Amino acid sequence: MKVYINGKFYSKDKAAVSVFDHGFLYGDGAFEGIRSYGRLVFRLDEHITRLYETCHTMMITIPLSKKEMEKAIIATLKENKIDNGYIRVIVTRGVGDLGLDPRKCHGSPMVIIIADKITLYPAELYKKGMEIITVPTVKNHAEALNPQLKSLNYLNNILAKIEANNSGYNEAIMLDGSGYVAECTGDNIVIIKDGKLSTPSQGRLKGITLAAVMDIAQKFKIPAEERLFTRHEVYNAHECFLTGTAAEIIPIVKVDGRVIGNGKPGTITAKLITAFHKVTHKDGVKY
Numbered sequence: 001m002k003v004y005i006n007g008k009f010y011s012k013d014k015a016a017v018s019v020f021d022h023g024f025l026y027g028d029g030a031f032e033g034i035r036s037y038g039r040l041v042f043r044l045d046e047h048i049t050r051l052y053e054t055c056h057t058m059m060i061t062i063p064l065s066k067k068e069m070e071k072a073i074i075a076t077l078k079e080n081k082i083d084n085g086y087i088r089v090i091v092t093r094g095v096g097d098l099g100l101d102p103r104k105c106h107g108s109p110m111v112i113i114i115a116d117k118i119t120l121y122p123a124e125l126y127k128k129g130m131e132i133i134t135v136p137t138v139k140n141h142a143e144a145l146n147p148q149l150k151s152l153n154y155l156n157n158i159l160a161k162i163e164a165n166n167s168g169y170n171e172a173i174m175l176d177g178s179g180y181v182a183e184c185t186g187d188n189i190v191i192i193k194d195g196k197l198s199t200p201s202q203g204r205l206k207g208i209t210l211a212a213v214m215d216i217a218q219k220f221k222i223p224a225e226e227r228l229f230t231r232h233e234v235y236n237a238h239e240c241f242l243t244g245t246a247a248e249i250i251p252i253v254k255v256d257g258r259v260i261g262n263g264k265p266g267t268i269t270a271k272l273i274t275a276f277h278k279v280t281h282k283d284g285v286k287y
């Protein structure tokens, strides 16, 4: 494996950052997870835009133009001969001293690109559906840490993941401070009732996979809305699924011990999954 670091490729064992990098010391940086399917990078523009927007708010100046970033991502895929894979782009504030103050980071931000493979959940769960739980850790308040910031600081989500894991589950529903469903630790959530899709309107990352699913729903004339909902509505939904670049689309068949629908992946979910796989192998930036 070859890892891109600031314009050069390093073998996996030589790919390293300084212990004084503020990405390491404080989680002071941003990242993106991107997928490629059959030498097509899925929604690359959207991922690059989100990365640059996160860095803009964090006041980190990425030392590459968006076009140069696109080229670096594609070069990393080619260097690693990956036709179908997962790309992790990481930008850190760079090397500073032991103080939190970003003004102490004199070096350039670090840009790291890793191209690899990832399967988030066991393959059988994509067929028979997954069981998840709601966890006690609430989602960060949106005005404390905006969910649109895809920063390197994922502790809120990791604590929720640990709670799910401790109870024997792979994924967790996180609620916002008012008890409304926000999202999962690394995925957005969608429920379906009477043929209509609903996803939380706030307190969540604007997922790129979710946006692709919503586009597909629109083409199929499946009504969809963004609104607030509680666990009660999740329990009584007819179908449920999660979306994310790493997870793709995974059906959910049980939440907090409550069976969703008939306990099997729903028909609308199955239709959306099939259409999503077609889109990912058709649309994208060719390399």
Ligand code: PXG
Pocket (backbone or CB within 6 Å): 033, 120, 157, 183, 184, 185, 186, 187, 188, 204, 205, 206, 207, 208, 209, 210, 243, 244, 245, 246
């Ligand atoms: N919500 C959160 C909090 C995320 O981190 C998503 C939703 C889905 O967004 P996209 O744009 O990918 O559809 C994410 C992204 C992992 C992992 O290992 C998950 C993500 C990113 C990196 C790693 O589970 N999810």
